Amino acid sequence: MFDRGDLRAAIGANVLTAEQASRFEAFLSARKGSGDSGAVIGEENLRFLVNFNDIFITIGLIILFFGVTALIGSASMSSILASGSIMSGLIVTLPVAALAWVMMEYFCARRRLLLPSMALSVIFVLFMTAAATVIGVSSASNEIMSGEFHPDNLFQQGGSLGVSIWLAALGASLAIFFRFRLPFSLALSAIAAAGAVYTAASFFGDINDVVGGPLLVVMGAATLAIAIMFDMRDPERIRKDSDNAFWLHLAAAPQLIWGVSALVTGSNILGGSRQARIMRCRVSCFCLCCC
Numbered sequence: 001m002f003d004r005g006d007l008r009a010a011i012g013a014n015v016l017t018a019e020q021a022s023r024f025e026a027f028l029s030a031r032k033g034s035g036d037s038g039a040v041i042g043e044e045n046l047r048f049l050v051n052f053n054d055i056f057i058t059i060g061l062i063i064l065f066f067g068v069t070a071l072i073g074s075a076s077m078s079s080i081l082a083s084g085s086i087m088s089g090l091i092v093t094l095p096v097a098a099l100a101w102v103m104m105e106y107f108c109a110r111r112r113l114l115l116p117s118m119a120l121s122v123i124f125v126l127f128m129t130a131a132a133t134v135i136g137v138s139s140a141s142n143e144i145m146s147g148e149f150h151p152d153n154l155f156q157q158g159g160s161l162g163v164s165i166w167l168a169a170l171g172a173s174l175a176i177f178f179r180f181r182l183p184f185s186l187a188l189s190a191i192a193a194a195g196a197v198y199t200a201a202s203f204f205g206d207i208n209d210v211v212g213g214p215l216l217v218v219m220g221a222a223t224l225a226i227a228i229m230f231d232m233r234d235p236e237r238i239r240k241d242s243d244n245a246f247w248l249h250l251a252a253a254p255q256l257i258w259g260v261s262a263l264v265t266g267s268n269i270l271g272g273s274r275q276a277r278i279m280r281c282r283v284s285c286f287c288l289c290c291c
Helices: 004-012 017-032 053-083 086-110 112-145 151-180 184-204 214-234 239-267 274-290
Strands: none
Touching: 004 017, 053 112, 053 274, 086 112, 086 151, 112 151, 112 239, 184 214, 184 239, 214 239, 214 274
């Protein structure tokens, strides 16, 4: 496998021109990104790390964003306190989310480093969700101040806010997938979609009933069906479709296991007697072994 040192040596030996080396490097990067280079048919090629440096880069990015968030927060604290508006929280959330997106353009779109890209995608989704939360809470606060808020609708309005927050996370994760084709973002999308459905379903019953089994099985089966669709598009297991399927399988498995376990034992995942919890654990372990 060629690296940049080999290309520089080829340029120095007048084997390749600088332009040819640049085009050749772009060609190799494109083949690596499409999953065609050196892949063995039938084998899983989930590329979490290129080398150990990815771990250090990821740790550095996490430390960087902790520092950037603290810096922006402290710098804008005076204006936030002066305005007294909840919307001023966007001064912190949106710049950090924008920085995460810009850095994904480099680490994901250009360098194709998966582990740093996964960390940046989580940061972007979290801060975009935080921005959506700020907007939703500010809207509810304005209704209270204007006298349009009705206490009888507290549960409904709180649930609507919860659904909108989950949908914001879904939109942010889908934006990452359609821009960068990052397989990990599909797991975030599946989690966000499930959260929105469970929150919406809580309008029609107690949360214990919502996670009591049937809905978990339905959502897990829907996620599994999409994962199988990606699997069918890549039977040789050499392209990104198999990576997409892996992350969706990972999101579907807990829902199916907990849902089937709740249906078999007759109790939800949040409660039940000690004997029911033991039985639920045994059924979950059996389902996990079968998977």
